[in-house]
Structures are given as C-alpha cells and as structure tokens.
Amino acid sequence: MSAIxxxxxxxxxxxxxxxxxxxxxxxxxxxILGLIGPxxxxxxxxxxxxxxxxxxxxxxxxxxxxxxxxxxxFRRAHLGIGRTFQIMRPFPGxxxxxxxxxxxxxxxxxxHHRLRDAQEEAHRCLQFVGLNNRAAQRADALGGPDRxxxxxxxxxxxRPRLLLLDEVMAGLNHVEIEEVVGIIKKVxxxxxxxxxxxxxxxxxxxxxxxxxxxxxxxxxxxxKPDDVLNDPQVVTAYLGRKRI
Amino acid sequence: xxLAQQLALAAIGVAALATVPWxxxxxxxxxxxxxxxxxxxxxxxxxxxxxxxxxSFGNSVFYGLGGYGxxxxxxQFHLPFAAGLALGAMLAVLFAFLLxxxxxxxxxxxxxxxxxxxxxxxxxxxxxxxxxxxxVGLVLPLLKGDALFFELSLGLLALTTLVVAWISRxxxxxGLVAIRxxxxxxxxxxxxxxxxxxxxxxxxxxxxALAGGIHTYWITYLDPDSAFDISLNVKMIIMAVFGxxxxxxxxxxxxFLLSAISEVLxxxxxxxxxxxxxLVIVAAIVFMPRGFADLIRRFREVGWxxxxxxxxxxxx
Amino acid sequence: xxxxxxxLVNGVLLGGLYALMALGLALIWGVLNIVNLAHGALIxxxxxxxxxxxxxxxxxxxxxxxxxxxxxxxxxxxxxxxLLNLVIRAPMFNTLLITFGLExxxxxxxxxxxxADFRTINPSYAGANFPLxxxxxxxxxxxxxxxxxxxxxxxxxxxxxxRIGRAIRATAQNLVAARLYGVDPRRLYALTFGLGAALAGAxxxxxxxxxxxxxxxxxxxxxxxxxxxxxxxxxxxLYVLVGGLFLGIAEALTALYIGPTYTDVVSFGILVLVLxxxxxxxxxxxx
Numbered sequence: 117m118s119a120i121x122x123x124x125x126x127x128x129x130x131x132x133x134x135x136x137x138x139x140x141x142x143x144x145x146x147x148i149l150g151l152i153g154p155x156x157x158x159x160x161x162x163x164x165x166x167x168x169x170x171x172x173x174x175x176x177x178x179x180x181x182x183x184x185x186x187x188x189x190f191r192r193a194h195l196g197i198g199r200t201f202q203i204m205r206p207f208p209g210x211x212x213x214x215x216x217x218x219x220x221x222x223x224x225x226x227x228h229h230r231l232r233d234a235q236e237e238a239h240r241c242l243q244f245v246g247l248n249n250r251a252a253q254r255a256d257a258l259g260g261p262d263r264x265x266x267x268x269x270x271x272x273x274x275r276p277r278l279l280l281l282d283e284v285m286a287g288l289n290h291v292e293i294e295e296v297v298g299i300i301k302k303v304x305x306x307x308x309x310x311x312x313x314x315x316x317x318x319x320x321x322x323x324x325x326x327x328x329x330x331x332x333x334x335x336x337x338x339x340k341p342d343d344v345l346n347d348p349q350v351v352t353a354y355l356g357r358k359r360i
Numbered sequence: 361x362x363l364a365q366q367l368a369l370a371a372i373g374v375a376a377l378a379t380v381p382w383x384x385x386x387x388x389x390x391x392x393x394x395x396x397x398x399x400x401x402x403x404x405x406x407x408x409x410x411x412x413x414x415x416s417f418g419n420s421v422f423y424g425l426g427g428y429g430x431x432x433x434x435x436q437f438h439l440p441f442a443a444g445l446a447l448g449a450m451l452a453v454l455f456a457f458l459l460x461x462x463x464x465x466x467x468x469x470x471x472x473x474x475x476x477x478x479x480x481x482x483x484x485x486x487x488x489x490x491x492x493x494x495x496v497g498l499v500l501p502l503l504k505g506d507a508l509f510f511e512l513s514l515g516l517l518a519l520t521t522l523v524v525a526w527i528s529r530x531x532x533x534x535g536l537v538a539i540r541x542x543x544x545x546x547x548x549x550x551x552x553x554x555x556x557x558x559x560x561x562x563x564x565x566x567x568x569a570l571a572g573g574i575h576t577y578w579i580t581y582l583d584p585d586s587a588f589d590i591s592l593n594v595k596m597i598i599m600a601v602f603g604x605x606x607x608x609x610x611x612x613x614x615x616f617l618l619s620a621i622s623e624v625l626x627x628x629x630x631x632x633x634x635x636x637x638x639l640v641i642v643a644a645i646v647f648m649p650r651g652f653a654d655l656i657r658r659f660r661e662v663g664w665x666x667x668x669x670x671x672x673x674x675x676x
Numbered sequence: 677x678x679x680x681x682x683x684l685v686n687g688v689l690l691g692g693l694y695a696l697m698a699l700g701l702a703l704i705w706g707v708l709n710i711v712n713l714a715h716g717a718l719i720x721x722x723x724x725x726x727x728x729x730x731x732x733x734x735x736x737x738x739x740x741x742x743x744x745x746x747x748x749x750x751x752x753x754x755x756x757x758x759l760l761n762l763v764i765r766a767p768m769f770n771t772l773l774i775t776f777g778l779e780x781x782x783x784x785x786x787x788x789x790x791x792a793d794f795r796t797i798n799p800s801y802a803g804a805n806f807p808l809x810x811x812x813x814x815x816x817x818x819x820x821x822x823x824x825x826x827x828x829x830x831x832x833x834x835x836x837x838x839r840i841g842r843a844i845r846a847t848a849q850n851l852v853a854a855r856l857y858g859v860d861p862r863r864l865y866a867l868t869f870g871l872g873a874a875l876a877g878a879x880x881x882x883x884x885x886x887x888x889x890x891x892x893x894x895x896x897x898x899x900x901x902x903x904x905x906x907x908x909x910x911x912x913x914l915y916v917l918v919g920g921l922f923l924g925i926a927e928a929l930t931a932l933y934i935g936p937t938y939t940d941v942v943s944f945g946i947l948v949l950v951l952x953x954x955x956x957x958x959x960x961x962x963x
Contacts, residue, residue: 193550638780
C-alpha cells in the first residue's frame with residue numbers, strides 16, 4: 117500500500133537560514149505518525165510546507181501519489197489536506213459554529229455549497245470534540261483548551277483525508293490530554309491519516325504508530341516510539357543526559 | 361431580529377421612500393438623491409472594506425469611471441443614458457480585474473495607499489484625455505425631473521443592499537469574512553482568496569460606477585477633480601464605518617444619519633457643516649469606533665459605559 | 677543639453693523640499709504606526725505661521741521658520757497627547773479616519789481664519805538668481821534646499837546619536853520593552869508626533885516661499901508625501917531623502933519630455949508600482 121504522503125529530499129531556506137534540510141518522510145494510510153523534536157527544529161515549518169503556506173526551496177511532495185508542491189494552499193485543502201495551527205487562529209468575530217462552518221463550506225472537494233448543510237456538519241464536528249454547547253458563543257470568548265478543540269473541529273469539518281495537527285495538546289491538563297488523545301484515535305478510526313506534532317511526550321508515545329524526530333531541520337531518528345525515545349541521539353538532542 | 365424580518369421592514373421603508381417625489385419639497389428630494397447615492401457608495405464599499413476587510417481608497421476611481429463612461433457615451437457619442445451607465449460599469453469592472461489583481465496582494469494600509477495612488481493616477485490621466493474634456497471636463501445634457509433620479513437612486517440602493525444581504529448568508533460571503541478575519545487560515549481551509557478578493561472588488565465596482573453615472577447625469581457636469589475626489593471616498597468609508605462596516609444595514613444607516621446631521625447643520629449654521637462633520641468623525645472614532653450597529657447592539661447590555669469602554673480599550 | 681541640466685537642477689532642488697515634506701509623515705508612520713491624513717494640513721499651517729510673521733512683523737522667512745516649527749511642535753504634541761493617544765491601540769484604520777476628521781477641521785478653521793485667497797511669501801531677494809554651471813538657480817530655492825537637507829540630516833543624527841532618538845526608535849520596535857526601560861510612552865509618542873509636526877511646519881514655511889499657499893493645499897501635499905515616503909522607504913530619514921530626490925527629478929524630467937500635466941501620473945504611477953513590486957521602498961529591506 118503506497119503512502120498517503122511522501123516527502124522527498126525536502127529543503128527550505130529562509131535567506132541563508134536552512135530551516136528544513138533534505139528531509140525524507142512517508143506517512144502510510146490510516147497511520148498516526150508523531151513528529152517530535154526540540155524547539156526550533158522545524159516541525160511547524162514542515163507542516164506549513166505540506167499544507168501549502170510555504171513553498172519548498174528544493175525537493176518534492178506527493179499526496180496520494182500525485183505531486184503537490186506547485187499546488188496552491190487552497191487547492192490542497194480541496195484535495196483533502198487539513199491542518200490546525202499551533203498559534204491558534206480562530207476567526208475572532210465569528211461564532212464558534214460559524215468558525216467550523218467555514219471548514220465545512222470549503223474543505224475537501226470544495227465543501228458544501230449550502231450554508232445550512234455546512235452548519236449541520238459544523239454541529240456534528242463540534243459534538244465530536246465536545247464543544248457543541250458553546251456553538252453560539254463568539255470564538256474569541258473561548259479559553260485556551262476550548263480554542264484547541266475549536267481548531268480541531270474546524271479541521272475536521274473539512275473532512276480531510278490527511279490531518280496535520282500542530283501541538284493540539286499544549287497547555288492542557290492530564291484529563292484534557294486524555295480526552296484529546298481519545299478524540300484523535302476516534303478520528304483515525306474514520307480512516308483519516310494523521311501527522312501529529314507534539315511536545316507532550318507521554319501522550320505522543322501512546323498515540324503514535326511511529327515517531328519521527330527532527331533536530332535543526334534534519335531527520336535524526338524514525339521508528340517505533342519506544343525505540344526512538346531511547347535512541348541516545350534523540351535524548352542528547354533534547355536535553356543532554358536527561359531521560360524522557 | 362432575523363435578517364428576513366429586517367429585509368421585510370426595509371422593503372416597507374423602500375416603498376414609503378418611493379412616494380417622496382409626490383409629496384416632498386424640491387429641497388427634500390435633492391437631499392434624498394444625495395443621501396441615496398452616498399448610501400449606495402457606502403454600501404458598495406462595505407463589500408470590499410467591510411466584509412472582506414480590504415479598506416479601499418480607490419472606490420472613487422469606480423465612481424469616476426462610472427461618471428466619465430456615462431458622460432463620454434452621452435456627450436461624445438450621443439448614446440442613451442442606459443448605454444452610458446453600461447459603459448461606465450464595464451470600465452469599472454475592467455479596472456477592478458486588471459488592477460485589483462496586483463493591488464489586492466497587498467495587506468492593510470499598503471493596500472489602502474496603493475488604491476489612493478491609483479485614484480490619483482486616474483485623475484491625472486483623465487485630465488489629459490481629449491475625449492474626456494481634459495481639465496475642463498464635460499457637460500451633460502439636462503434632464504428635468506428630479507423624481508426620476510430619486511427613484512433610480514432608490515432602486516440602486518435597494519439592489520445593492522439586497523446583494524449585500526445575500527452575501528451575508530452565502531458561501532461567498534463566509535469566504536470573504538474568513539479572509540478578513542484571518543487570510544492565511546482562510547487559504548489553508550480551502551478558500552481561493554485571490555479569486556474571492558477580486559470578485560468582491562469587481563462587485564463593488566459595478567454598484568459604485570452605476571451610482572457615479574446616475575449622480576453625474578443628475579448634476580450634468582463633471583471634471584477630473586470632482587469625479588475622482590478622494591474626499592468622496594473617505595466620506596463613503598466614514599459613513600460605512602459610522603453605521604457599522606460588515607453589517608447589512610449599517611452603511612445605509614450611517615449614510616442617512618450623517619447626511620441628515622450635515623444637512624441640518626448646514627441650514628442652521630450655514631458654512632459650519634464641514635467643521636461639525638469633521639468633529640463628529642473625530643468623536644465617533646474615539647467613542648464608537650465599531651459604528652452605530654454595534655452601539656445599538658451593546659447599549660442594551662452595558663448602557664452609557666459603552667463609550668467609556670471603547671476609550672479604555674484603545675487608549676495608550 | 678543645457679535645458680536638461682537646468683531641469684535636473686530644478687528636480688534636485690524640488691526633491692530636497694519634497695523630502696522634508698515627507699519626513700514628518702514617515703517619522704510618525706514608522707514610529708507610531710499612525711497614517712496621518714492631516715499631515716498636509718499641518719504643512720499648510722506651518723506655511724501660514726511663516727507668512728504672518730513675514731507680513732505682520734517683517735521677519736525674514738528663514739528666521740521665521742524655527743518659530744513655525746515650534747508652534748507646530750506644540751500643536752502636534754497636544755494633538756497626540758490628548759487626542760490621538762486615545763485611539764492608538766485601535767486598529768490602524770481608525771487612526772487613518774480620525775486624522776481625516778482632523779484634516780477637515782483644520783482646513784475649515786484655516787479657511788475661516790485666513791480666507792481662501794492664494795498667498796505667497798515674497799522676501800526682497802525672491803527674484804534673485806545665481807548661475808550654477810550654466811543653469812539659473814533662484815536663491816530662495818537653493819536656500820530652501822539647504823535647509824531641507826540640514827533638517828533631514830539633523831533628524832537622522834537625532835535618531836541615531838542621541839538618547840531621546842534611541843528611546844524613540846526603541847519604542848517603535850517594542851513598546852513593552854521600552855516601557856520596562858522606563859520610557860513613558862504617552863510623552864514619548866506625543867514628542868514624536870510633535871517632531872513630525874515641526875518638520876511639517878518647516879516644510880510649509882519653505883513651501884510658502886517657493887510656491888503659493890491657500891487653506892486647501894493640504895490634501896494634495898499629503899498624497900504627495902505618501903508617495904515620497906513609500907518610494908524611499910520609511911525606516912530611515914536618509915531613505916526619505918532619496919525618495920524625495922528621486923521623485924523630484926522624475927517629475928522634472930516628465931515635465932520636460934512628456935508634459936507638465938503628466939507629473940502626477942508619473943509620481944503616483946511610480947508609487948503604485950513600488951507598492952506592487954517592492955513595498956518596503958526602493959531602499960528598504962526586502963520584506
């Protein structure tokens with residue numbers, strides 16, 4: 117079975133700074149792949165390259181076998197790539213429901229065309245993440261953890277085939293983290309392939325099928341979570357001799 | 361109040377206004393025409409400035425193109441008024457597509473300045489064109505009957521408002537609002553931001569140009585300075601913002617209110633109208649920057665503290 | 677060839693004045709993030725202060741210039757301190773609209789106070805010329821150019837070499853950090869706006885000597901100042917100087933080779949092109 121996402125020799129330079137350096141990576145269908153690495157290692161840059169917010173300097177990206185590095189961001193969304201943002205970006209003036217409705221209106225295959233259908237879909241997604249009771253509130257009235265759920269609901273409303281999650285668990289307590297892990301597993305059960313960027317190690321260990329580690333824009337390890345997290349190179353990259 | 365109810369109320373209002381030419385004084389009808397045209401201009405600006413969040417200072421170009429299209433068609437080619445309007449609208453749409461594309465890539469105040477620059481360029485170019493009468497301008501044939509212009513202006517305003525109402529509940533409109541609130545996120549969610557922005561720009565150009573054509577024919581005269589007048593553009597922005605940008609009826613409300621205030625002051629204290637207009641703008645930006653629509657909505661909750669809160673939120 | 681040289685000289689001299697005109701606007705925009713649509717009106721006021729000192733008390737316009745600067749400084753300080761500081765944290769668009777309101781008020785008051793007649797400041801040496809390698813240079817224009825250049829360099833030195841200049845630049849970059857260093861932002865903002873207004877006052881005084889003034893020149897001067905500031909680049913007074921010279925020469929050449937009615941087409945056409953292709957200005961850092 118071919119991978120849903122293939123990243124080949126991907127490099128991204130910003131005026132002299134090499135943010136991503138010759139990264140090769142494949143995400144299999146229906147897999148949960150964890151992406152970890154110290155701050156500044158290029159994780160969010162990689163996600164931005166996949167979603168189309170940034171253009172690569174070199175290398176290629178294949179989604180479901182087809183090359184996408186020249187496809188504009190909005191069309192990648194139509195193909196089925198959805199993402200959340202690390203620094204959350206709700207549409208502040210809109211209600212929670214309408215925020216999610218945007219995802220339903222414009223997602224995969226161009227989304228719904230009727231507002232009512234989109235809003236129904238939005239309700240379903242909010243229900244899925246446990247936020248439906250706040251559907252009528254303004255998005256900027258939500259607190260941190262609820263904003264994370266909103267980000268997730270927005271991405272889900274796009275009915276993606278590939279979901280890119282950028283630190284959806286930052287700032288959550290243990291209970292909230294478990295809930296989110298449960299939600300992500302349910303998402304995978306629907307047949308969606310997921311790339312998860314995380315700092316919360318315990319969560320990502322239990323969630324991922326495989327882990328990939330980035331450091332200074334390069335891939336330094338890849339494999340099963342236990343193997344990767346005990347790899348001495350990975351440990352050094354994070355914090356000298358501290359054990360995870 | 362749901363949108364459908366608001367529209368029904370507005371329809372009654374339009375029907376009532378339509379009767380004005382029969383019982384109103386000449387002064388009232390003239391005031392009405394000016395107010396209706398300004399309201400249309402504010403409402404059109406609302407599409408690109410209010411909903412899409414791109415504050416255009418180039419709408420005066422569309423107004424001018426509408427005016428000149430009409431004038432040139434009627435004066436130089438002796439075509440009927442409708443043909444003139446159509447020509448004006450076509451010129452405006454062409455301009456919106458050709459120049460909208462590069463200029464809409466700019467963000468925030470850079471976009472505003474670029475459209476301002478375009479307005480100055482157009483004024484300067486037109487003042488050199490023989491067919492447009494150069495600096496002197498053109499004089500249009502006189503058509504007696506303010507009633508006709510009143511009804512035309514009213515009809516145009518109603519049409520523009522209907523379009524904006526449709527936008528507010530459509531997929532297109534949601535796309536525009538998403539672009540306004542967070543353009544990068546909008547793109548990643550599947551919105552073709554370039555296409556949508558240009559379409560919004562083109563849509564507003566049509567109504568602005570039509571308003572320009574009607575107004576020009578009514579005044580029977582135009583020259584580059586008055587056609588591409590930047591202060592007209594600022595006026596329409598202020599009316600839209602004062603009433604409530606990004607709402608369906610805000611710009612109309614703002615235009616009528618400010619026109620009425622200006623008119624009342626002009627009759628009472630003659631030349632001081634300009635001064636009070638400026639002071640009203642300054643006070644409004646300080647105390648009610650989100651416009652009348654927001655004031656009405658939140659006054660019920662917080663009362664007079666609304667004004668204080670606005671200042672506190674925005675002061676250094 | 678002779679004509680070209682004369683035109684170039686005219687362009688450079690005009691460019692110096694242009695740069696001074698745009699300087700205040702660029703400073704306020706760059707530091708306070710305020711797009712001041714009343715800038716031209718402030719230039720106009722500076723011109724009238726100089727005019728009345730000249731006609732009322734017989735002061736030489738170049739001696740009246742510092743007074744005009746002082747008056748405008750005080751006006752600008754008060755405007756920022758007690759009005760603009762109230763809206764400065766609102767979306768930038770709001771400051772744009774409020775300064776438009778100010779422009780309307782100032783223009784109106786000026787029209788009442790000074791009447792709509794065209795005036796000009798005509799010192800005794802107004803008609804004197806001197807030759808410069810074959811070109812004829814009006815004495816007032818070369819003096820104006822000198823003053824403009826001096827003020828531009830003075831501003832640059834102020835920003836780069838003095839403590840207050842460093843405070844201004846620090847506040848421009850990071851308000852929170854500047855506060856932690858003990859900068860009082862309300863006074864500093866007011867000071868900066870006052871400085872920008874003072875420069876506008878100087879530009880107005882010079883403008884009154886080389887050209888005609890009336891209460892309505894504000895809007896056109898604001899638009900022109902925008903073009904100059906953006907074409908040069910907002911970061912640095914010296915960039916604005918380049919922008920002014922560039923535009924002055926471009927307009928002079930346009931008047932010669934295409935026609936004097938096309939100068940606005942060229943100026944604002946270049947503005948639009950620069951915005952589309954290189955929004956940080958000809959000299960600014962690429963975004």
